Amino acid sequence: MISTHRNISVSPSQSPRSPSAEPFLSVSVTDPVKLGTGVQAYISYRVITKTNMPEYQGQEKIVIRRYTDFVWLRDKLAEKFKGIFIPPLPEKSAVEKFRFSAEFIEMRRQALDVFINRVTSHPQLKQSEDLRIFLQEDEEAMERARSHETGIFKKKPSEFMQIIKDVQSKVSDVVLGKEKPVEESIPEYEKLKHYIFELEDHLAEAQRQAFRLVKRHRELGQSLSDFGKAIKLLGACEGESLGKAFSELGSKSEMMSIKLQKEAHNLLMNFEEPLKDYVRAVQSIKVTMMDRANAFKHHYELSETIRLKEINLDKLTLMRSDKAGEAEIEYRELKAESDEATKRYETIVKLMNEELVRFQENKTSELGLAFHEFAKGQANLSHEVADAWRSLLPKLGVSSA
Amino acid sequence: MMVPADDRFGFGPPPLGEEMESLPLTDGPLGRFDPLLHPLHSDSPSSSPSSPTSSFPDPPSYAEAVFLPAEDSSNGVPSASPRRRSGGDSDYLNITVSDPQKESEPTVSLVPGAGTFISYLITTNTSASDLSGSPQEFSVRRRFRDVVVLADRLAESYRGFVIPPRPDKSVVESQVMHKHEFVEQRRSALENYLLKLAAHPVIGKSDELKIFLQASGKFPLPATTDMASRVLDGAVRLPKQLFGAGEAGSGYVAAPQDVVQPAKGGRDLLRMFKELKQSMANDWGGAKLSLVEEDKAFLTRKERVLELEQQLATASQQAEALVKAQQDMSETTGELGLAFFKLGKFETEEAVYDSQRMRVADFKQVATAAVKASRMYRESNTLTVKHLDKLHEYYGLMLAVRQAFSDRSNALVTLQTILADLSSLHAREEKVEAASSKIFGGDKTRIRKLEEYKETIRITEDAKSIAVKEYERIKENNRSELDRLDKERHEDFLSMIKGFVINQTGYAEKLAGIWSQVAGETSRYASRRK
Numbered sequence: 020m021i022s023t024h025r026n027i028s029v030s031p032s033q034s035p036r037s038p039s040a041e042p043f044l045s046v047s048v049t050d051p052v053k054l055g056t057g058v059q060a061y062i063s064y065r066v067i068t069k070t071n072m073p074e075y076q077g078q079e080k081i082v083i084r085r086y087t088d089f090v091w092l093r094d095k096l097a098e099k100f101k102g103i104f105i106p107p108l109p110e111k112s113a114v115e116k117f118r119f120s121a122e123f124i125e126m127r128r129q130a131l132d133v134f135i136n137r138v139t140s141h142p143q144l145k146q147s148e149d150l151r152i153f154l155q156e157d158e159e160a161m162e163r164a165r166s167h168e169t170g171i172f173k174k175k176p177s178e179f180m181q182i183i184k185d186v187q188s189k190v191s192d193v194v195l196g197k198e199k200p201v202e203e204s205i206p207e208y209e210k211l212k213h214y215i216f217e218l219e220d221h222l223a224e225a226q227r228q229a230f231r232l233v234k235r236h237r238e239l240g241q242s243l244s245d246f247g248k249a250i251k252l253l254g255a256c257e258g259e260s261l262g263k264a265f266s267e268l269g270s271k272s273e274m275m276s277i278k279l280q281k282e283a284h285n286l287l288m289n290f291e292e293p294l295k296d297y298v299r300a301v302q303s304i305k306v307t308m309m310d311r312a313n314a315f316k317h318h319y320e321l322s323e324t325i326r327l328k329e330i331n332l333d334k335l336t337l338m339r340s341d342k343a344g345e346a347e348i349e350y351r352e353l354k355a356e357s358d359e360a361t362k363r364y365e366t367i368v369k370l371m372n373e374e375l376v377r378f379q380e381n382k383t384s385e386l387g388l389a390f391h392e393f394a395k396g397q398a399n400l401s402h403e404v405a406d407a408w409r410s411l412l413p414k415l416g417v418s419s420a
Numbered sequence: 421m422m423v424p425a426d427d428r429f430g431f432g433p434p435p436l437g438e439e440m441e442s443l444p445l446t447d448g449p450l451g452r453f454d455p456l457l458h459p460l461h462s463d464s465p466s467s468s469p470s471s472p473t474s475s476f477p478d479p480p481s482y483a484e485a486v487f488l489p490a491e492d493s494s495n496g497v498p499s500a501s502p503r504r505r506s507g508g509d510s511d512y513l514n515i516t517v518s519d520p521q522k523e524s525e526p527t528v529s530l531v532p533g534a535g536t537f538i539s540y541l542i543t544t545n546t547s548a549s550d551l552s553g554s555p556q557e558f559s560v561r562r563r564f565r566d567v568v569v570l571a572d573r574l575a576e577s578y579r580g581f582v583i584p585p586r587p588d589k590s591v592v593e594s595q596v597m598h599k600h601e602f603v604e605q606r607r608s609a610l611e612n613y614l615l616k617l618a619a620h621p622v623i624g625k626s627d628e629l630k631i632f633l634q635a636s637g638k639f640p641l642p643a644t645t646d647m648a649s650r651v652l653d654g655a656v657r658l659p660k661q662l663f664g665a666g667e668a669g670s671g672y673v674a675a676p677q678d679v680v681q682p683a684k685g686g687r688d689l690l691r692m693f694k695e696l697k698q699s700m701a702n703d704w705g706g707a708k709l710s711l712v713e714e715d716k717a718f719l720t721r722k723e724r725v726l727e728l729e730q731q732l733a734t735a736s737q738q739a740e741a742l743v744k745a746q747q748d749m750s751e752t753t754g755e756l757g758l759a760f761f762k763l764g765k766f767e768t769e770e771a772v773y774d775s776q777r778m779r780v781a782d783f784k785q786v787a788t789a790a791v792k793a794s795r796m797y798r799e800s801n802t803l804t805v806k807h808l809d810k811l812h813e814y815y816g817l818m819l820a821v822r823q824a825f826s827d828r829s830n831a832l833v834t835l836q837t838i839l840a841d842l843s844s845l846h847a848r849e850e851k852v853e854a855a856s857s858k859i860f861g862g863d864k865t866r867i868r869k870l871e872e873y874k875e876t877i878r879i880t881e882d883a884k885s886i887a888v889k890e891y892e893r894i895k896e897n898n899r900s901e902l903d904r905l906d907k908e909r910h911e912d913f914l915s916m917i918k919g920f921v922i923n924q925t926g927y928a929e930k931l932a933g934i935w936s937q938v939a940g941e942t943s944r945y946a947s948r949r950k
Binding site: 218227249 | 727731732741744749755756763772775786789909910914917924925929931938946
């Protein structure tokens with residue numbers, strides 16, 4: 020399977036050289052294995068890390084992780100790196116039935132591999148201590164880290180789904196300023212907000228059609244197979260040259276069916292999934308926007324409070340009140356907090372601007388690759404189909420004596 | 421002519437709609453560009469710098485062989501109308517059905533719209549020329565009811581033949597009947613039907629068809645031969661004559677040839693009953709019959725035909741499913757293209773970064789290709805429908821074959837009935853003879869009775885020889901028709917397969933060209949990630 024993302028790094032096999040070689044960090048997610056039984060069953064993955072970075076123990080480390088571990092990592096990153104567009108994770112499976120289908124498992128594995136590689140290639144995220152824990156700690160330590168979480172991240176996956184949904188709707192309200200009339204009034208940012216929301220709609224539509232296209236390939240494949248069988252039976256009734264012609268037609272038809280099923284899978288993994296991934300990425304941006312809105316609100320409210328406190332303090336000072344001292348201390352504390360909030364807000368703004376540039380660039384190349392795979396797959400399919408049908412013609416020409 | 425652009429991936433920009441439609445078509449399905457008749461050379465226009473990714477040597481390109489404007493279905497190659505076969509000498513060069521008109525006839529009815537019907541103009545060109553030496557053309561007005569009559573008359577006159585089935589009656593209210601779509605469907609179906617009749621080697625020359633196509637004014641043929649009313653008295657008397665009961669020699673005797681027609685219609689109930697009894701006896705093998713369907717060759721053939729019918733049913737069904745799947749593919753591909761066009765437009769309006777602008781170009785490329793591909797699928801499908809329609813057609817013909825088989829078994833039953841009657845007559849005759857001989861001088865009544873029996877027997881013997889001739893005739897019709905059917909079916913199916921495969925090949929090549937181009941233009945994204 021073609022993984023759409025590989026780490027842009029040097030080959031890991033040049034470690035014997037001096038340790039001052041370029042720092043690299045290469046991760047892959049492989050070998051899904053079903054563990055546990057019944058309702059408790061889940062899939063575990065091997066996460067292989069190859070690195071020469073000093074913070075990491077040794078050159079290669081293999082750990083076993085499951086989906087909820089990835090969720091833990093994502094949540095920690097979201098907590099600590101506000102302003103950064105956190106790479107999106109594949110969704111929890113909505114339908115129980117497909118949780119263990121080969122296709123779903125492969126799609127998820129690919130998406131997790133993409134996720135972890137995006138994290139390790141992000142200039143800030145790759146320095147995360149939580150990332151190191153995720154990549155290096157043994158399974159028990161990971162388990163402990165996961166279950167010792169406080170706050171909203173200690174929820175079960177199903178609850179988390181609900182939280183995500185709530186967040187999404189809250190994000191819309193907050194970001195679009197529906198909640199309270201406390202919002203930044205930066206025109207470019209307003210424009211960006213609407214861009215992001217509309218973009219999500221357009222992308223979702225494209226992804227829907229892509230998914231339908233996968234289905235159409237499957238359906239066409241099935242009908243070619245059925246048609247081939249029926250034609251072969253018909254050929255058995257007719258004799259001699261016609262019977263043979265029908266038989267050839269039927270066989271080719273069945274062969275075509277197999278090619279179509281293959282292409283359906285290729286389309287799913289290398290075209291539809293990247294589009295879905297794009298949608299998720301946009302949703303991640305919306306979360307960052309919510310963080311920014313909250314940060315702004317916090318900063319704004321504190322600034323307002325500070326202003327009033329300042330006026331009050333001046334008044335008290337002027338009146339030589341004995342409350343002035345207290346007020347002064349209060350004021351200083353609040354000022355520190357306010358400065359903190361402002362700094363946080365400004366960091367987010369700065370990070371977002373950088374992230375946006377990266378985002379657009381990455382998306383162009385990732386989408387471009389998806390388009391390339393799509394076109395290549397379709398071209399190959401059509402070539403093979405043309406070849407197969409064409410090879411029949413001399414046989415038909417000969418037999419039509 | 422397609423000129424290959426110097427695009428490293430072979431196919432130049434796929435032809436636009438206008439270019440495609442101006443490509444020359446040769447007429448007639450057999451005259452079409454048949455790549456097998458042309459040497460496979462590599463300098464055929466679109467095959468030289470072909471396929472980028474596969475390494476096959478210059479194949480002949482069927483891409484040009486399959487161009488057809490999609491919208492005009494009546495232009496279709498192959499057409500639904502039966503084509504002239506080698507050795508066919510139909511008198512009718514062409515038949516067209518057109519100009520549906522609403523007409524009315526006097527009727528007593530409270531139902532609104534009753535008494536109105538649609539008539540069609542039927543124009544026929546014949547190969548026979550009139551006195552001035554120019555080919556004749558006939559124009560008549562007919563309504564659907566006339567077609568039903570024609571079909572019924574043909575069924576009566578051409579027993580044993582595989583007669584093309586007529587269009588369905590479909591029970592409709594007078595109001596619905598005037599709806600444009602329905603009328604158009606019916607018009608087209610009538611045209612196909614008449615053309616098929618004309619193409620049949622025997623029926624094409626029939627009087628019934630001639631009268632239908634050429635007699636001006638109202639269609640003159642009555643609904644049935646109305647044998648029943650002619651023979652009404654005879655029909656009632658028939659059992660009396662055959663069983664010899666009561667007054668004999670009472671004037672009217674059924675003409676033998678009328679006896680020989682299968683008993684159908686409500687008036688001939690008595691005979692129907694007798695023949696039914698006979699056919700049941702046949703089935704149960706109870707009666708001793710001197711004539712049994714012992715033509716093993718025929719029975720084997722019949723079995724094969726029924727087997728064929730079953731396979732045709734399935735194949736016909738799967739062909740429909742295939743067509744639907746291709747249709748869906750076309751639609752979804754088109755919608756995908758549309759979604760990308762919208763994305764491209766959106767990003768163009770909102771572009772802030774250069775990377776976005778680059779992306780816009782990609783969107784447009786993929787969108788254009790998808791829309792083109794959608795059109796390719798749709799056009800290919802239109803042709804596929806026409807090709808695979810042969811399956812539906814021959815499946816429909818199976819009904820006519822069954823009818824031909826029925827004609828045969830009916831004729832056999834008629835013959836067997838007569839034989840049974842004959843033997844019972846003989847038996848009775850003997851009994852009377854035996855009784856008379858015991859009385860000296862004979863009994864006047866008994867002698868008269870004997871004479872009546874002898875007379876009846878003579879008539880029945882005549883009927884028998886006619887029935888035998890009829891049965892043999894129908895048997896021969898069956899045989900020659902099945903031969904003809906086999907031959908035509910073989911030809912048609914081979915041509916269908918060829919056409920289908922050429923079509924699929926050509927369109928697959930076009931699709932490959934469309935997508936190869938996009939793959940080429942986007943290949944820079946792939947090389948980054950090696």
